[in-house]
Amino acid sequence: MRLKSKSFASFEALLSLLFAVAAFSLILPSFSSRPSYSHLNAFQLAQDFAEASLASPRLRGEIISFKNGVAGAEESLAGEYAGVLEKLGDYCLEMRVEGKRLEANCVLAHSQRVSARRMAFDGEDFFEIEFSLYFS
Amino acid sequence: MSFSWDFVAAIVLFLALCSSFLVVFTSSSTALREGIAQGEEQRASLLQADLLLKTCFPEGVAYCENGFLHSHVAHPQANLSFESGFCAKRVVLQNGGLEVFGACA
Numbered sequence: 246m247r248l249k250s251k252s253f254a255s256f257e258a259l260l261s262l263l264f265a266v267a268a269f270s271l272i273l274p275s276f277s278s279r280p281s282y283s284h285l286n287a288f289q290l291a292q293d294f295a296e297a298s299l300a301s302p303r304l305r306g307e308i309i310s311f312k313n314g315v316a317g318a319e320e321s322l323a324g325e326y327a328g329v330l331e332k333l334g335d336y337c338l339e340m341r342v343e344g345k346r347l348e349a350n351c352v353l354a355h356s357q358r359v360s361a362r363r364m365a366f367d368g369e370d371f372f373e374i375e376f377s378l379y380f381s
Numbered sequence: 382m383s384f385s386w387d388f389v390a391a392i393v394l395f396l397a398l399c400s401s402f403l404v405v406f407t408s409s410s411t412a413l414r415e416g417i418a419q420g421e422e423q424r425a426s427l428l429q430a431d432l433l434l435k436t437c438f439p440e441g442v443a444y445c446e447n448g449f450l451h452s453h454v455a456h457p458q459a460n461l462s463f464e465s466g467f468c469a470k471r472v473v474l475q476n477g478g479l480e481v482f483g484a485c486a
Contacts, residue, residue: 258390265398269405280420282427286469289427293472296453301474325479332481333470 283380284357287336291361291378294326294338298376299365308374309367312342323349337379343372355379419467422486426469430484434471442473442482455482 298304304325310318326338326349337351360377437445438456445451455461455475463470463483470483 255387255390258387258394262394262398269402280417282420282423286423286427289431290470290472293453297472297474297479300451300453301477301479303477304479329472329479329481333472 284359287357287378287380288359288361290333290336291359291376294376294378295361295363295374299363299374305365308340308342308365311347312345312367312372314345319347323347326350335380339377339379341375341377351379353381355381357381422467423469426467426484426486429486430469430471430482433484434473434482455480 298308304322307318307322307325311322322340326340326347330336330338330350335353335355337353337355338349339351340347340349358377358379360375362373362375364371365374366372433441434443434453435441435450437443437450438459442455442459442461443450444454444456444459453473455473457476459475461473461475461480461482464485468483468485470481473480473482
């Protein structure tokens with residue numbers, strides 16, 4: 246009778262321990278979370294690429310040439326963007342304009358993406374341009 | 382009065398839980414404090430870069446003409462270089478070309 250009572254109390258203790266460990270492991274992730282502004286910074290950079298590219302008459306002309314399929318425009322733009330991305334860090338830039346796609350510095354696979362869109366005028370029509378920045 | 386092993390087991394379990402909680406809590410709070418400090422540094426750099434980008438040269442780097450600030454255009458004489466370490470980087474136009482501007486906390 247005494248032995249039975251003792252084993253029941255130990256089971257209760259074991260159950261309490263299991264509950265305590267489960268509760269503790271639920272709380273633990275909140276201690277390890279760290280605030281990060283990398284997503285905000287990438288979004289600012291995507292906006293910067295869109296804004297600065299269209300503010301420059303030379304780059305805007307090259308974008309319009311790329312949209313119209315002019316030979317050499319893609320290489321020139323990709324080279325310009327790759328030079329900037331080298332200084333920024335591990336980012337991949339994708340530019341989409343009227344079904345055409347340009348990539349710069351896209352060597353590694355990235356898990357996150359931010360985009361910035363603008364409307365531009367090519368002298369005859371308005372067109373939409375999208376800059377996407379991929380990062381990890 | 383009989384000696385109770387259940388009582389001893391409960392005390393041992395309680396002490397083990399308390400000590401493990403203290404160890405994990407201390408290390409986690411230290412990591413959290415470092416993370417928050419790092420996040421604050423990032424936030425300060427981002428704000429500093431944004432402020433400089435939206436302030437006319439020479440106080441900031443923006444190119445202004447007759448009181449009008451040209452968005453994302455840096456003054457030709459503005460120094461865009463930045464130090465190593467954590468710096469918020471932005472893309473601007475300077476002398477017709479894309480340049481990277483950095484502000485460090």
